Amino acid sequence: MTECVFCMIANGTIPATIVWEDEHVVAFRDLHPQAPVHVLIIPRRHYSGMEDEVPAEAHAALCAAAPAVARATGVAESGYRLIVNTGPDAGQTVAHLHVHLLGGAPMSEGMVTLA
Ligand code: 5GP
Ligand code: ZN
Secondary structure, three states, rough: OOOOOHHHHHHHOOOEEEEEOOEEEEEEEOOOOOOOOOEEEEEOOOOOOOOOOOOOOHHHHHHHHHHHHHHHHOOOOOOOEEEEEOOHHHHHOOOOOOOEEEEEEOEEEEEEEOO
């Protein structure tokens, strides 16, 4: 997907502040952070989102990356929240599967905010 912004970040065509990566996954700072630590964890391979027949191995790679990203960004002890927006009601704006890792300050207890 050459026109996908996250594919371009994964293959180095456009810059991002990469905080962690491995063979399957890249993690980089969100352009518009909503917490002191706001990182996007993406598979190198393009999937449009959770509804795109993502193989279990790709999900496993994303979840396995989260604690490593948390350690790399200093929030492993203080805690963090993982969010995957899926589709219009959830406000997904980039059609490349991504997990938000948010931390660095206390967050509200509720997870759901209706528009
Ligand atoms: P979504 O709303 O789809 O769950 O999240 C997309 C996220 O990607 C947003 O938080 C947005 O700030 C971030 N984002 C969009 N374009 C770019 C970009 O070019 N670089 C980076 N680092 N983040 C981006
Ligand atoms: Zn993509």
